[in-house]
Amino acid sequence: MTFVRLAEVARVHGEGATAVHALKGVSLEVDVGELVAVMGPSGSGKSTLLNLAGGLDRPTSGTVHIGEQDLATMRDLAALRRRSVGFVFQDLNLITSLTAAENVMLPRELDGLRSSLARKEAMAVLAEIDAEYLADRFPDELSGGQRQRVAIARALVGERRLLLADEPTGALDTRTGDEILQTLRARSDAGAAVLLVTHEPRYAAWADRVVFLRDGMITDTTDTSLVSAP
Amino acid sequence: MPVRHGLLTLLSRGPRHGYQLRVEFEASTGATWPLNIGQVYTTLSRLERDGLVKPGESDEQGRVVYTITAAGREEMVRWFSTPVIHSDRPRDELVIKLAMAVAAKKVDVAEVIHKQRTATMRALQQLTRAKRAATEGAAQRLVLDSMIFQAEAEQRWLDHCEAVLKEER
Numbered sequence: 001m002t003f004v005r006l007a008e009v010a011r012v013h014g015e016g017a018t019a020v021h022a023l024k025g026v027s028l029e030v031d032v033g034e035l036v037a038v039m040g041p042s043g044s045g046k047s048t049l050l051n052l053a054g055g056l057d058r059p060t061s062g063t064v065h066i067g068e069q070d071l072a073t074m075r076d077l078a079a080l081r082r083r084s085v086g087f088v089f090q091d092l093n094l095i096t097s098l099t100a101a102e103n104v105m106l107p108r109e110l111d112g113l114r115s116s117l118a119r120k121e122a123m124a125v126l127a128e129i130d131a132e133y134l135a136d137r138f139p140d141e142l143s144g145g146q147r148q149r150v151a152i153a154r155a156l157v158g159e160r161r162l163l164l165a166d167e168p169t170g171a172l173d174t175r176t177g178d179e180i181l182q183t184l185r186a187r188s189d190a191g192a193a194v195l196l197v198t199h200e201p202r203y204a205a206w207a208d209r210v211v212f213l214r215d216g217m218i219t220d221t222t223d224t225s226l227v228s229a230p
Numbered sequence: 231m232p233v234r235h236g237l238l239t240l241l242s243r244g245p246r247h248g249y250q251l252r253v254e255f256e257a258s259t260g261a262t263w264p265l266n267i268g269q270v271y272t273t274l275s276r277l278e279r280d281g282l283v284k285p286g287e288s289d290e291q292g293r294v295v296y297t298i299t300a301a302g303r304e305e306m307v308r309w310f311s312t313p314v315i316h317s318d319r320p321r322d323e324l325v326i327k328l329a330m331a332v333a334a335k336k337v338d339v340a341e342v343i344h345k346q347r348t349a350t351m352r353a354l355q356q357l358t359r360a361k362r363a364a365t366e367g368a369a370q371r372l373v374l375d376s377m378i379f380q381a382e383a384e385q386r387w388l389d390h391c392e393a394v395l396k397e398e399r
């Protein structure tokens with residue numbers, strides 16, 4: 001079952017002579033329970049693609065659906081994002097004056113959830129990624145990998161069924177990077193649709209499907225049958 | 231010779247017979263280096279000839295148990311203390327194929343790179359699945375990691391080729 005669907009999506013930044021065609025007619029679907037990785041060099045349009053898929057940005061042409069909803073017809077995109085979409089970015093932007101658990105609770109409290117309930121949900125999601133023991137630490141008491149896992153917990157909290165991760169392994173060492181991927185993988189195995197942007201082959205390889213983006217176009221994916229030379 | 235030294239290392243943990251050595255060798259290399267039992271016995275008889283192991287009595291099932299000798303232990307230590315040099319490694323078909331594609335001019339190099347990159351990524355996905363399923367401990371996972379790093383290096387090199395050739399055009 002498809003959860004996100006981009007159909008012939010184009011995005012032009014700016015106008016006239018300085019216009020940048022960041023995406024040129026990209027079609028991509030991510031199913032429930034599927035982990036799809038988008039690979040490409042810097043400037044190929046990966047972040048633009050992810051932002052469009054999560055409703056942070058609107059396409060110049062083409063359509064984006066999340067679930068049954070056409071994002072172009074949605075009045076309150078922010079509410080949909082909060083309820084259904086979790087974002088993980090490279091710069092983690094955890095709030096330094098809040099503990100890990102409080103950071104994870106925050107989006108749910110913004111949704112109007114009672115504090116005690118938000119805390120319960122936060123602890124559950126921290127437990128799910130084996131990070132319960134970090135709950136009461138402040139961001140500057142965490143390693144880079146631990147901070148990133150808390151950021152992922154925050155993106156996961158509250159049954160969000162679409163997870164969008166933009167270079168979530170950043171400058172982490174490969175063992176910590178593997179842990180991040182382990183977490184994303186577990187989440188998709190549990191039924192979330194996950195779209196991961198990375199330029200690192202070793203992390204893309206955790207995906208069910210890898211899509212190669214070049215100059216705003218998909219040039220190849222690993223699911224098309226390919227007759228390789230002997 | 232990695233098989234030879236691998237068997238010596240396993241024997242340094244205690245006497246074993248050939249079948250046991252084969253099972254342990256495969257388990258610790260994550261079955262990435264399958265050995266047949268004939269290979270194990272040929273290697274053991276060479277090790278015996280060189281005085282690095284010695285055969286003992288047969289067990290109740292008639293299997294000969296081998297023990298490492300002092301010279302064998304020395305040889306193992308020497309192996310671990312010597313770095314591996316890749317100077318004479320076999321030439322890589324992919325490197326030659328790409329070099330030829332560039333030289334031939336009429337071949338669509340970008341297409342060769344795309345096809346290879348997708349195929350290498352599939353291999354990388356398979357290795358990653360195998361690593362996730364790996365249950366036989368750290369040695370097995372590290373062997374798979376080694377292949378993952380190699381596939382990744384190939385992938386990076388292909389990206390690099392693409393970028394360089396794009397500039398040349």
Ligand SMILES: Nc1ncnc2c1ncn2[C@@H]1O[C@H](COP(=O)(O)OP(=O)(O)O)[C@@H](O)[C@H]1O
Binds near residue numbers: 013042043044047
């Ligand atoms: N807000 C923006 N305004 C103008 N150009 C942009 C903007 N966002 C991205 N771009 C351009 O669009 C192209 C794709 O960018 P991006 O999606 O960030 O690529 P990637 O994430 O693969 O590095 C780049 O050329 C970039 O400079």
Ligand SMILES: [Mg+2]
Binds near residue numbers: 046047048166
């Ligand atoms: Mg980007």
